[in-house]
Amino acid sequence: MPSIVTQGVVLRFANYREHDRMLTILSPQYGRIDALSRGCRKPKSSLMPVSELFVSGEFVLYQAHEHFTLTSATLRDSFYPLRLEPYRLTCASYMAGLCAAAVQPGQDAAELYALLLKGLYFLSYDDNADALETTSAFLLLFASATGYRPRLTRCAHCRTPLDPEQNGSFDIEAGGLCCPDCTSRSTFAVSRQQIDWMKSTLKSGLLPKEKSDGSALFELLRRFVESRLDVRVKASKLLP
Numbered sequence: 497m498p499s500i501v502t503q504g505v506v507l508r509f510a511n512y513r514e515h516d517r518m519l520t521i522l523s524p525q526y527g528r529i530d531a532l533s534r535g536c537r538k539p540k541s542s543l544m545p546v547s548e549l550f551v552s553g554e555f556v557l558y559q560a561h562e563h564f565t566l567t568s569a570t571l572r573d574s575f576y577p578l579r580l581e582p583y584r585l586t587c588a589s590y591m592a593g594l595c596a597a598a599v600q601p602g603q604d605a606a607e608l609y610a611l612l613l614k615g616l617y618f619l620s621y622d623d624n625a626d627a628l629e630t631t632s633a634f635l636l637l638f639a640s641a642t643g644y645r646p647r648l649t650r651c652a653h654c655r656t657p658l659d660p661e662q663n664g665s666f667d668i669e670a671g672g673l674c675c676p677d678c679t680s681r682s683t684f685a686v687s688r689q690q691i692d693w694m695k696s697t698l699k700s701g702l703l704p705k706e707k708s709d710g711s712a713l714f715e716l717l718r719r720f721v722e723s724r725l726d727v728r729v730k731a732s733k734l735l736p
């Protein structure tokens with residue numbers, strides 16, 4: 497079987513045997529790849545620097561049937577500053593965990609790959625970016641990239657157009673805002689400012705986010721996104 501060469505970012509790893517590591521890599525064109533990094537924990541292994549969490553770069557992988565083994569890699573960014581900021585590290589781990597849960601092997605993941613790299617970049621290098629606000633924006637765009645873009649202009653139940661001047665309520669199960677007639681005890685109240693924040697974030701994509709109304713939406717967006725995934729994401733428990 498041939499080798500494949502792909503851009504990628506390490507979403508997680510598990511130490512394996514005495515010197516090895518199993519890496520989970522997100523690739524824009526091959527989706528999630530579980531690959532053995534053989535001998536990477538031996539002193540002086542050239543694979544050690546590229547077998548760490550959040551490392552992005554170009555990976556060369558040998559494929560035998562369903563199994564991938566890392567042959568070599570060129571490191572582009574290790575997002576090192578995340579290691580110095582526990583809270584930002586937790587936010588980054590949450591983003592990576594969401595990608596690991598959503599992406600299947602062989603699936604096109606170009607949009608999520610680009611989104612994750614941007615998220616890691618702002619958390620690592622932009623001191624003005626509020627960590628929770630940026631994570632909330634990531635959640636919203638993650639929902640959109642995985643096919644669950646929330647409905648914000650019409651009622652998610654009855655399709656009545658919503659008044660953009662009014663506050664609203666969000667129904668997680670229905671997947672968006674709902675009109676006053678469809679509001680119930682299970683919906684979340686959201687302010688007009690928060691609705692505008694969601695609309696502008698969906699329009700502009702992930703940008704460095706300063707503290708505003710978005711971080712207050714974290715809990716809602718977390719529940720919304722995690723309700724669409726089958727698996728729990730560990731880092732979620734440590735946030736906000």
Ligand SMILES: [Zn+2]
Pocket residue numbers: 651652653654655656674675676677678
């Ligand atoms: Zn309605």
